[in-house]
Amino acid sequence: MNLVGGVVIFLISWWMCLFVVLPIGVRGQFEDGEIEDGTEEGAPVRHMMPKKIIWATIGAIICTVIAGLVVVPLLQYYGG
Template sequence: MSLVGGIVIFCISWWMCLFVVLPIGVRGQFEDGEIPEGTEEGAPAEPMLAKKAVWATIGAVVCTAIAGIIVVPLLRFYGA
């Protein structure tokens, strides 16, 4: 797998992992009972985006490593 291919797989994996972890642990403002003026009551009270970005990065590294473990031997076998 080339460097560019690895970066592409990492970026796609990162977005997929982010969308997986995004809804985890989210509480709506209506659940806390405090709805600031001008906001949607279903909006997250505390989205924890930095924490979720870290988890998405860890997941993307794991997915990229698994893809590399699978793809590199296949490329060597088929001579590409």
């Protein structure tokens, strides 16, 4: 796997991991009973995006390493 392939796998893995961690720990305003005027009652009270971005990055690194451990031996075996 070359550098471009690794970056592509990382970016795809990052977005997939971000979509997996987005709903974790989200509480809607209706659950707390304090709905701010002009917002949807299902809008999150705290979005925790910095923490979720960090978790998505860690997950993407793990997925990229696993993909590299699978792809590189296959490329060597099949002569690619």
